[in-house]
Amino acid sequence: MLGIIIGVAAVIVMISVGSGAQARVEDQIRTLGTNLIILMPGSVTSGGVRMGAGSRPSLTEDDSYAIQREVAAVQAAAPALRGTGQVVAGTSNWATVFYGVTPDYFEARNWFIAAGRSFEPAELSGAGKVALLGETVARNLFGDGDPIGQVIRIRKVPFTVIGLLERKGQSLIGQDQDDVILMPISTARNRVLGGGTARHRGVGSVSIKIRDGEDMTQAEEQIRSLLRQRHRIQAGQDDDFTLRNLSEVLQAQEQSSRIMTLLLAAIASVSLLVGGIGIMNIMLVSVTERTREIGLRMAVGARGRDILAQFLVEAVTLALIGGLLGILLGVGGSYAVGHLAEWRTELNAQAIVLAAGFAAVVGVFFGFYPARKASRLLPIEALRYE
Amino acid sequence: MSLIVTRDIVKEYRMESYSVTALRGVSLDIAAGEFVAVMGPSGSGKSTFMNLLGCLDSPTSGEYFLAGERLSGLEGDALAAIRNRGIGFVFQNFNLLPRTTAVENVELPLLYSRCPKQERRQRALARLAQVGLADRAGHHPQQLSGGQQQRVAIARALVNNPVLILADEPTGALDTHTSFELMGALQQLNREGLTVVLVTHERDIASFASRIIHFRDGHVLDDQRVAQPADAHAMLRELEKEAA
Numbered sequence: 001m002l003g004i005i006i007g008v009a010a011v012i013v014m015i016s017v018g019s020g021a022q023a024r025v026e027d028q029i030r031t032l033g034t035n036l037i038i039l040m041p042g043s044v045t046s047g048g049v050r051m052g053a054g055s056r057p058s059l060t061e062d063d064s065y066a067i068q069r070e071v072a073a074v075q076a077a078a079p080a081l082r083g084t085g086q087v088v089a090g091t092s093n094w095a096t097v098f099y100g101v102t103p104d105y106f107e108a109r110n111w112f113i114a115a116g117r118s119f120e121p122a123e124l125s126g127a128g129k130v131a132l133l134g135e136t137v138a139r140n141l142f143g144d145g146d147p148i149g150q151v152i153r154i155r156k157v158p159f160t161v162i163g164l165l166e167r168k169g170q171s172l173i174g175q176d177q178d179d180v181i182l183m184p185i186s187t188a189r190n191r192v193l194g195g196g197t198a199r200h201r202g203v204g205s206v207s208i209k210i211r212d213g214e215d216m217t218q219a220e221e222q223i224r225s226l227l228r229q230r231h232r233i234q235a236g237q238d239d240d241f242t243l244r245n246l247s248e249v250l251q252a253q254e255q256s257s258r259i260m261t262l263l264l265a266a267i268a269s270v271s272l273l274v275g276g277i278g279i280m281n282i283m284l285v286s287v288t289e290r291t292r293e294i295g296l297r298m299a300v301g302a303r304g305r306d307i308l309a310q311f312l313v314e315a316v317t318l319a320l321i322g323g324l325l326g327i328l329l330g331v332g333g334s335y336a337v338g339h340l341a342e343w344r345t346e347l348n349a350q351a352i353v354l355a356a357g358f359a360a361v362v363g364v365f366f367g368f369y370p371a372r373k374a375s376r377l378l379p380i381e382a383l384r385y386e
Numbered sequence: 387m388s389l390i391v392t393r394d395i396v397k398e399y400r401m402e403s404y405s406v407t408a409l410r411g412v413s414l415d416i417a418a419g420e421f422v423a424v425m426g427p428s429g430s431g432k433s434t435f436m437n438l439l440g441c442l443d444s445p446t447s448g449e450y451f452l453a454g455e456r457l458s459g460l461e462g463d464a465l466a467a468i469r470n471r472g473i474g475f476v477f478q479n480f481n482l483l484p485r486t487t488a489v490e491n492v493e494l495p496l497l498y499s500r501c502p503k504q505e506r507r508q509r510a511l512a513r514l515a516q517v518g519l520a521d522r523a524g525h526h527p528q529q530l531s532g533g534q535q536q537r538v539a540i541a542r543a544l545v546n547n548p549v550l551i552l553a554d555e556p557t558g559a560l561d562t563h564t565s566f567e568l569m570g571a572l573q574q575l576n577r578e579g580l581t582v583v584l585v586t587h588e589r590d591i592a593s594f595a596s597r598i599i600h601f602r603d604g605h606v607l608d609d610q611r612v613a614q615p616a617d618a619h620a621m622l623r624e625l626e627k628e629a630a
Contacts, residue, residue, distance in 0.1 A: 296481045299442060300542065301470020301498040303463045379469070380442040383481070 004319055004363060007278050008326025008355040009333055010271040015351035016334035018264040020344035025256055036108065037220060039067075039206040042240040058240040061185070063230060064206045068104070071222045073214035078104035079203040081188045085155040087181065089141040096137050098154060098181040100188020108207040116148045116163025119184050127186040131159040134178040135167045154181065157191050216245060280366040283315060287370035294374045295382030307375040315367025322363070323356040330355070389549060389581050390416040390439065395448035397434050408434040410604035411448065416583065418549070421576040421615070423592035424585045426601030433554065435601065436585050440473055440552045441465040453549055470499050474543025478555040480535045482527040488538045489514060489523040495546045513541035517571060533564035540571060551575065553584045557591050563625060569594045570618035594618050
């Protein structure tokens with residue numbers, strides 16, 4: 001009984017701790033943006049000198065909207081305009097990067113607002129002079145003070161700070177992702193950057209988030225063909241844009257997922273085995289201990305099948321009660337682990353069914369075998385058993 | 387007609403490298419209503435003979451009839467039915483189920499004869515009352531004295547109205563006083579018409595029987611009828627007088 005309880009509980013706790021860890025790893029990788037594709041304008045070649053990605057103003061906001069609308073695998077496509085400049089607040093100043101964005105940007109980048117509010121529609125369409133600060137910028141301009149409601153100047157244009165961005169930490173290549181200011185894309189285009197981009201609603205980049213479970217390569221192909229069509233690029237001609245994704249990270253994620261799954265499977269099978277051996281012992285001991293009882297029952301008229309039925313019923317009852325207690329203990333245990341060790345645990349219905357089912361099967365099997373042996377004994381042998 | 391008839395019963399135990407012959411052709415008739423004591427040194431085959439009579443074991447050869455029915459040659463389930471309805475057992479070490487109340491122990495044979503639950507309880511309680519343990523029905527064996535446990539065992543042996551009571555050293559674990567009490571109970575049952583076969587190695591226990599059979603080396607050495615068996619109840623009173 002104890003063997004069944006502990007076996008089942010161990011499996012449930014193991015698997016819930018394991019899948020909690022796996023979910024945490026997946027979450028961490030997700031914040032890096034593995035399902036993110038960055039679309040950049042192509043390069044300009046001027047007198048044999050190629051100016052590099054983004055130098056040619058070939059992408060527009062409308063391209064971004066078309067991608068969002070027409071490619072089913074795309075969850076969000078967020079256009080952004082990038083600029084750099086000196087930011088001044090009172091007596092402090094700081095050189096940073098600013099992006100003109102739409103609210104889709106937050107979704108595409110998995111980036112949320114820690115305090116304050118997001119842009120309002122009027123601010124988006126009317127080039128409102130409002131800004132969201134990254135953590136690094138806020139600290140450098142305001143120290144420990146509250147920046148919300150304060151006025152800052154970006155390239156001499158005054159902005160009201162309406163919110164703070166969640167801390168995002170370093171990027172994969174060690175860049176501080178919190179050293180940034182976000183403003184509505186219309187504001188960046190019309191009030192801060194000005195110039196050529198303003199005339200044809202060009203954008204610096206589009207962040208495209210692909211839905212979970214969609215094939216990245218296939219989605220990338222669909223976006224490419226959509227853009228080639230929109231930009232009227234003939235077959236055989238080069239793209240006038242660039243698509244990038246974090247495929248290396250993606251591979252790393254797949255690898256770690258696979259290792260995690262293997263590890264879980266190994267742990268689970270070991271604990272199931274241990275649980276099974278426990279159950280087996282209990283059943284064998286129970287039948288052996290009670291050989292004399294079996295003999296007595298036979299002496300007063302029990303047939304072989306009566307003995308068999310009795311032990312099967314007992315084994316099933318034992319396995320069921322043990323399994324139930326084990327489930328309770330396992331669920332409680334995984335909550336306790338989650339609470340006390342502050343590990344993330346995830347209860348898994350499959351694990352519960354697997355563990356309880358295994359307990360039942362093992363309980364019946366190892367109850368059945370010795371009981372059948374006992375039921376075939378001559379009564380006198382069972383009675384004399386020491 | 388005899389209740390028990392055995393003809394040339396041979397029982398051989400085959401080990402890996404040798405075999406032991408426990409019974410070498412035993413032929414006996416026991417009439418209904420007899421009180422038989424089977425005696426003999428250990429290894430004489432008396433217990434083996436008892437187990438064969440009780441259908442706990444099968445003879446290697448020979449024939450065994452109980453109440454006219456040929457039992458040698460029957461197998462598993464048929465023998466289980468005979469043990470259930472025809473024979474009541476009383477063992478040296480009582481063989482009661484622990485963690486089970488007295489009345490449930492007595493019910494056990496009825497369980498295997500598919501007796502309805504209520505009738506089972508009624509009959510078990512009636513038998514417990516018969517052995518003087520009506521007020522102990524809810525007790526577990528470990529809460530009862532040795533004599534009381536053996537009386538529970540007798541109630542269990544009687545509950546399915548058998549034709550034969552087999553008692554294998556039933557007083558082996560009891561003191562003299564309780565032994566005499568138990569023998570008194572068996573004598574009472576015998577007077578009421580039940581056939582009793584008892585294995586013992588104690589002469590004064592055997593003296594309560596109306597017939598004493600001696601076994602030696604797998605043979606019947608001696609078979610004598612006792613004209614005037616000792617009366618257990620009378621002996622008990624004497625014992626009490628001595629003690630007083």
